[in-house]
Amino acid sequence: MMVSELMKVEDDKARASLPEAIVRYIESVRSCEHGESYLIAVLHKVQEHFGYLDMRQMSAVSQLMQIPSAKVTGVASFYHFFTFVPRGKHKLAICLGTACFVKGAGQVLDKIKELLRVDVGHTTKDQLFSLDVARCVGACALAPVLIVDEKVYANVKPDDVARILEEYGFAAKK
Amino acid sequence: MATPMEQLLERRRNAKFHLFRDKFSADVRITVGSATCENAAGSEAVRRRFQELLDQHKPKHVVIGNVGCSGKCDMEPVVLIVRPGELPVKYVHMTPERVDEVFAEHVLNGRQVEKYTMRHEAGMPAADRVISVCEGAHCRAQSSEIQKAFRESLAAAGLAEKVVVTPSACQGLCAAGPVAYVYPDDVMYQHVTPEVAARIVNEHLVGDRPCSDHIWQESRVTNRFAPLYSDVYFFGKQLRITLRNCGVIDPESLDEYLAVRGYEAAVTAMTTMTPMDVINAITKSGLRGRGGGGFPTGVKWNFAASQASDTKYIICNADEGDPGAFMDRSTIEGDPHTIVEGMILAGYAIGAKRGFVYIRAEYSLAIKRIEKAIEDARAAGFLGKGIFGTACDFDIEIRLGAGAFVCGEETALIHSIEGERGQPRPRPPYPAVIGLWGKPTVINNVETMANLPAILLDGPEWFASIGTARSKGTKVFALAGKVKNTGLVEVPMGTTLRQVVFDVGGGILNGKRFKAVQTGGPAGGCMPESALDTPVDYDSLMAAGSIMGSGGMIVIDEDSCMVDMARYFLDFTQDESCGKCTPCREGTKRMLEILNRITSGRGVEGDVEKLLRLGDTIKKTSLCGLGQAAPNPVLSTINHFRAEYDAHIREKRCQAGVCTALLxxxxxxxxxxxxxxxxxxxxxxxxxxxxxxxxxxxxxxxxxxxxxxxxxxxxxxxxx
CATH class of the missing domain: 3.30.70.20 (Alpha-Beta Plaits)
Structure with a gap:
């Protein structure tokens, strides 16, 4: 096979692993000046679509943007916003900004870890919850703040955690 | 062919006409706070309930609109109701149930629901009028005399119950000082003396004939909305330049921004001033970078402007990463066009045709609002080719951050926009010489940008008259933690920490004892009670062992352990260390290990000395600001709270009861x-x-x- 044919095979494979809208976006930015600078924007779109980044999608981005996959992985792993672990059905984020911390968010986090037996950045075995630490969400007056999916719970105390999780299908093991 | 200024004024007339027809002529105007924090507190449900009631009752001439955050965070959701000829009323802690009551009583029948008003909540006496007397640096000497004269004259006139006299922060009218403001009449008196105070009471308040010879007649873009803030007790202690439109105009409406002299500064600069004039004006104003470093903005611009390159860039840094800081988010959510206009001004000054807003991906509402502002400005011909009908091109693009604190450092931010890992590089060369894609680049923070239009409209001399000798203007703080009034406050430089925490902030929650106030986020320090009289300005804070930083201000009470606080901040910076240089990468790790040891009861004699030595080395040898500042929280808590460290190490005791292993x-x-x-x-x-x-x-x-x-x-x- 010619190099150009090989490229086409690889390109087609890459196209197949990404949604069409993202493929189109990559093609549109590649023609811009400094096209490679849109790598982070592309990764945002991929994560928004899949909920996380895996090797297959990152290789596809690397192929379509013609950026070495070492760099794609390097950039993706550098920034906190990107995750390589599939997220749970519900995404928990406990804010550990200074205001939340001063008002006891650490104890709330401990309680969540204890109840769900899951560490920060991971997903429960039943895939129901994933746990993250949010940086300040700017709702400092409501501290401590727990965010479940899009909903914000204000002034959360460790004793409230079980009740909040139950709203999302958590059943405490007796 | 109309000139750019004529075109702008025509647009403003149209905007005002539309606003008046659709909004301001209404019998009742309802505005609901709409910002990330307001929404989290439940403002969307409040707004929906109002809408349902409006659809159901179909009252005539009632309009509802959104405004950004007014900064009164602990009382959100906030609703403002304006009826012509009456005091604007702010309702706080609104819920759909309270909406029902307010709608039935106030909107339909014109009867205020006293118990939900901000004034009532703040525990302030009911009064028909409020007189606020400036207590800023220029007016301070005479202020108490004037207040006394007001009170005595009011008592003599039998108005003591009906009019409240309260001190206010510097109102930025120093040349006219001392000034006193009568609310809700919206009259500002200048050159007030005790004798004039007596005249104001007798002629204006009793006789209803304002003393015209002492009325301040000029107009300023700042402080025009004092009546609409509706809470002189909280807002009167502030001076709002950056936040001048936040919580007042609808952030998604270009018309409303135009109506408050929006884009006038940009058009004035581009048609009547050379780029050098603009740079000189900003230099003269004394504006220093609000992102934390405090570098003079005009000087930075001058570096970039003097580079011979046909391509230059402007970057607005909105990657607000400090935990506990939300000034930039609120500013963008409340007044996004100001940022667009600021960037146009900065672009014109240095000769840049492209600008970037680098913003945190987590700030979804702020992103949406700045995107809309950019689109609207582009549609109006304010961005793109030949902006405002001049020969200049300028356009703005948004780039999302992805969660890396180190990107607050200029060279790291530039790498991130280039699509690389956000790691810093040694400076010089500074970005103003070699920046984005190797071209001269100026990076200014959101708050710096927001000051620019006000400086050009109200004049650099005016701006330079506010603040201290070396720190001009105001600073916005995100006041949070164990303080009664949490929220965004904007105070003149030189205000003391005590005034911010106790006067504006209302003191400590639940009658607890004050322990420290933390400024500057993970790069700053904790200041104890003895340092409370430190004025808020770049140099004084630095001398006191902290930094101005971007504006997070966290109040800490006796329930917090200072060793644990230091551990918390170090845990953050250690996690955020980009790993490029050894002192920061390894040093913060070792410091964190020692702090973990101390807080878990395994601290040994000599640990504090080790922390001091390591901290000193990291400060001296790190490549960028993150590493150079990372030890600050540890060093400042050792400096001011050494006894707590010693108690943890020697007696295995945590006085605050936070370090569970020691309890x-x-x-x-x-x-x-x-x-x-x-x-x-x-x-x-x-x-x-x-x-x-x-x-x-x-x-x-x-x-x-x-x-x-x-x-x-x-x-x-x-x-x-």
């Missing part, structure tokens, strides 16, 4: 009444005893959760 719980047999409440709450069943006899905690099995401590009503459970 032990026992039951005082003298006080125990044998009720058994503690044993019921114990999750590990380590409390044994019989009802009516003394209970005992098994210290070995105890997990130190503190449940028994909270459960005991007789203070018999002791925590040490």
């Amino acid at each position: 032990s719980y026992t039951i005082d047999p003298e006080k125990c009444v044998g009720c058994g409440a503690c044993a019921k709450k114990c999750p590990v069943n380590c409390i044994k005893g019989q009802p009516k006899s003394v209970y005992v905690i098994d210290g070995v099995r105890c997990i130190r959760c503190g449940n028994c401590f909270k459960a005991c009503k007789f203070n018999a459970v002791q925590r040490k």
Whole structure:
């Protein structure tokens, strides 16, 4: 096979692993000046679509943007916003900004870890919850703040955690 | 062909016409706060309920609109109701149920629901009028005399119950000072003396004839909305330049921004000033970068402007990463066009045709609002080719951050926009010389940008008259933590920390004791009570061992452990260290290990000295600002709270009761009444005893959760 044919095979494979809208976006930015600078924007779109980044999608981005996959992985792993672990059905984020911390968010986090037996950045075995630490969400007056999916719970105390999780299908093991 | 300024004024006339027709002529205007924090507090449900009621009752001439955050965070959601000829009323802590009541009483029948108003909530006396007397640096000497004269004249006129006299912060009208403002009449008096005060009471308040010879007649873009803030007690202690439109105009409406002299500064600059004139004006104003470093903005621009390159860039840094800071988010959510206009001005000054807003991906509402502002400005011909009908091109693009604190550092931010890992590089060359894609680049923070239009409209001399000798203008702080009034406050430079925490912030929550105030986020320091009279300006804070930073201000009370605080900040910076240079990458790790050891009860003699030595080395040898500042929280807490470190290490005791590993719980047999409440709450069943006899905690099995401590009503459970 010619190099150009090989490229086409690889390109087609890459196209197949990404949604069409993202493929189109990559093609549109590649023609811009400094096209490679849109790598982070592309990764945002991929994560928004899949909920996380895996090797297959990152290789596809690397192929379509013609950026070495070492760099794609390097950039993706550098920034906190990107995750390589599939997220749970519900995404928990406990804010550990200074205001939340001063008002006891650490104890709330401990309680969540204890109840769900899951560490920060991971997903429960039943895939129901994933746990993250949010940086300040700017709702400092409501501290401590727990965010479940899009909903914000204000002034959360460790004793409230079980009740909040139950709203999302958590059943405490007796 | 109309000139750019004529075109802009025509647009403004149209905007005002539309606004008046659709909004301001209404009998009742309802505005609901709409910002990330407001929404989190439930403002969307409040707005929906109003809409349902409006659809149901279809009252004539009632309009509802959104505004950004007014900064009164602890009272959100906030609703403002304006009826012509009446005081604007702000309702706080609104819920759909309260909306029903307010709608039935106030909107339909014109009767205020007193118990939900901000004034009532703040515990302020009901009054028909408020007179606020400036207490800023220029007016301070005469202020108390004037206030006294007002009070005496009011008492003599029998108005003592009806008019409240209150001090206010510098109002930025120093040349006209001392000034006094009569609310809600919206009259500002200048050159007030005790004699003039007596005249104001007799002629204006009693006789309804304002003393015209002392009325301040000029117009400023700042402080025009004093009546609409509707809470002189909270807002009167502030001076709003950056936040001049936040919480007042609809952030998604270009018309409303135009109506408040929006884009006038940009058009004036581009048609009547050379780029050098603009740079000189900003230099003269004394504006310093609000992102934390405090570098003079005009000087930075001058570096970039003097580079011979046909391509230059402007970057607005909105990657607000400090935990506990939300000034930039609120500014963008409340007044996004100001940022667009600021960037146009900066672009014109240095000769850049492209600008970037680098913003945190987590700030979804702020992103949406700045995107809309950019689109609207582009559609109006304010961005793109030949903006405002001049020969200049300028356009703005948004780039999302992805969660890296180090990107607050200029060279790291530039790498991130280039699509690389956000790691810093040594400076010089500075970005103003070699920046984005190797071209001269100026990076300014959101707050810096927001100041620019106000400086050009109200004049650099005016701006330079506010603040201290070397720090001009105001600073916005995100006041949070254990303080009564949390929220965004904008105060003149030189205001003391004590004034911010106790006057504006209202003091400590729940009657607890003040311990420290933390400024500058993870790069700053904790200042104890003895440093409370430090004025807020770049140099004084630096001298006191902290930094101005971007504006997070967290109040800490006796319930927080300072060693744990230091550990918290170091945990953050250690996690955020980009790993490029060794002192920061390894040094912060080692410091964190020592702090973890101390807070878990394994600290040894000499640990504090090790922290001091390591901290000093990291500060001196790190490549960028992140590493150079990372030890600050540790060093400042050792400096001011050494006794807490020593207690942790020598006595294995945490005074604040935060470091659980150091706590032990026992039951005082003298006080125990044998009720058994503690044993019921114990999750590990380590409390044994019989009802009516003394209970005992098994210290070995105890997990130190503190449940028994909270459960005991007789203070018999002791925590040490």
